[in-house]
Amino acid sequence: MGVYYENIPESMIKWALDQKVFWVSTAPLSGNGHVNVSPKGGPYFGIPDNKTFWYIDLTGSGNETISHLLEPGNGRITIMFNAFDGPPRILRFWGKGRVLENGTPAFDEIVAREKIQLIPGVRSVIVVDIHQVGSSCGFSVPLYDFKEFRTTLNDHFARKEERYLQGNEKESMDRYWAYKNAWSMDGLPGMPRGLVAAKKYSVEPIKKMVGPLAPKNGVGTRAELHISYIVIAFLVLLVALLAATHPAFQYFSAQQSIQEIMLQVRSMSGGSPSAIGLPD
Incomplete structure (x- = not known):
C-alpha cells in the first residue's frame, strides 16, 4: 500500500x-x-x-x-x-x-x-x-x-587521469566530456564544461542517435520546427495574399460587409441607413 x-x-x-x-x-x-x-x-x-x-x-x-x-x-x-x-x-x-x-x-x-x-x-x-x-x-x-561493488569504471578513469598527468593531453577529462557529454541524445546541451571544451579543442561530438529521426545537436526536441507547422504557416500566408489581391475574395469580402450592414439594420428598431456606420 x-x-x-x-x-x-x-x-x-x-x-x-x-x-x-x-x-x-x-x-x-x-x-x-x-x-x-x-x-x-x-x-x-x-x-x-x-x-x-x-x-x-x-x-x-x-x-x-x-x-x-x-x-x-x-x-x-x-x-x-x-x-x-x-x-x-x-x-x-x-x-x-x-x-x-x-x-x-x-x-x-x-x-x-x-x-x-x-x-x-x-x-x-x-x-x-x-x-x-x-x-x-x-x-x-x-x-x-549483495556481493561487491564493481570497480571497472573507477579503475578506467584512474588510469586515464594517470596518463593525463604524465603528459598525454588527449586523455584529459575535458576532451572526453566534449566528445561524449556535451549533448544529449535528443540534441539538448549537456555539460557546460564539455561544450566549452568542444569549442576550445575543436572536438566533434559523438553521434548518439541514428536513423532519419535523429535530431541535430543544438536543435533539441523543443526547438525543432515540425514540418506541419511550416505547411500551416504557408497556407495562412497564401490565403491572406489571395484575400488581398484576388477578385473573387474581394467580392466575397464586399458581400460579407453588405450582409453585416443588413443585420445591423434589422437589429435597430426604426433605424435608418443614415444611422449605420458604412465601411470605408
Missing part, C-alpha cells in the same frame, strides 16, 4: 543510506524526447536533511540527466530505491534537480560541506530538492544477495 510524505521520514533515512544501488529517472520537456533511467551504485550519495538528496555524478558515455536538469523550465527528477534483502520496500523521491559541475564554486562548497570523497571521473554533484516522498510495498521485487 502506497504512503506519501512531504519529507523523508526519519525512519527511512538510514534504510536509504544503507542501500547499494538506486535509480535516477529524468526526461526532456518535449513529448518527442526520450525518458532516461540510470542505475547508480556505490557509496556516492547522501541525505543531509529530510528535504534534500545528493549523489556524485560519475562520468559515463551518456549525460541525459544533466541535459534534462539544465533544460530551461525542466529540472524534474525521480530517485528510486528497492529493498533487495530484508523486508520489502520501494522508496521514491520526487523533486527538482540541480547540477553542481566540477570546477565551479558550488561544487567545491558542497564537497567541503558534505565531506565528499572525490575520485577520478567525477563530473558533478547532483542535488535533489525533494517535494514528495512515496513508499510502497515492493512485494514483487526479487531478493538478491
Whole structure:
C-alpha cells in the first residue's frame, strides 16, 4: 500500500543510506524526447536533511540527466530505491534537480560541506530538492544477495587521469566530456564544461542517435520546427495574399460587409441607413 510524505521520514533515512544501488529517472520537456533511467551504485550519495538528496555524478558515455536538469523550465527528477534483502520496500523521491559541475564554486562548497570523497571521473554533484516522498510495498521485487561493488569504471578513469598527468593531453577529462557529454541524445546541451571544451579543442561530438529521426545537436526536441507547422504557416500566408489581391475574395469580402450592414439594420428598431456606420 502506497504512503506519501512531504519529507523523508526519519525512519527511512538510514534504510536509504544503507542501500547499494538506486535509480535516477529524468526526461526532456518535449513529448518527442526520450525518458532516461540510470542505475547508480556505490557509496556516492547522501541525505543531509529530510528535504534534500545528493549523489556524485560519475562520468559515463551518456549525460541525459544533466541535459534534462539544465533544460530551461525542466529540472524534474525521480530517485528510486528497492529493498533487495530484508523486508520489502520501494522508496521514491520526487523533486527538482540541480547540477553542481566540477570546477565551479558550488561544487567545491558542497564537497567541503558534505565531506565528499572525490575520485577520478567525477563530473558533478547532483542535488535533489525533494517535494514528495512515496513508499510502497515492493512485494514483487526479487531478493538478491549483495556481493561487491564493481570497480571497472573507477579503475578506467584512474588510469586515464594517470596518463593525463604524465603528459598525454588527449586523455584529459575535458576532451572526453566534449566528445561524449556535451549533448544529449535528443540534441539538448549537456555539460557546460564539455561544450566549452568542444569549442576550445575543436572536438566533434559523438553521434548518439541514428536513423532519419535523429535530431541535430543544438536543435533539441523543443526547438525543432515540425514540418506541419511550416505547411500551416504557408497556407495562412497564401490565403491572406489571395484575400488581398484576388477578385473573387474581394467580392466575397464586399458581400460579407453588405450582409453585416443588413443585420445591423434589422437589429435597430426604426433605424435608418443614415444611422449605420458604412465601411470605408
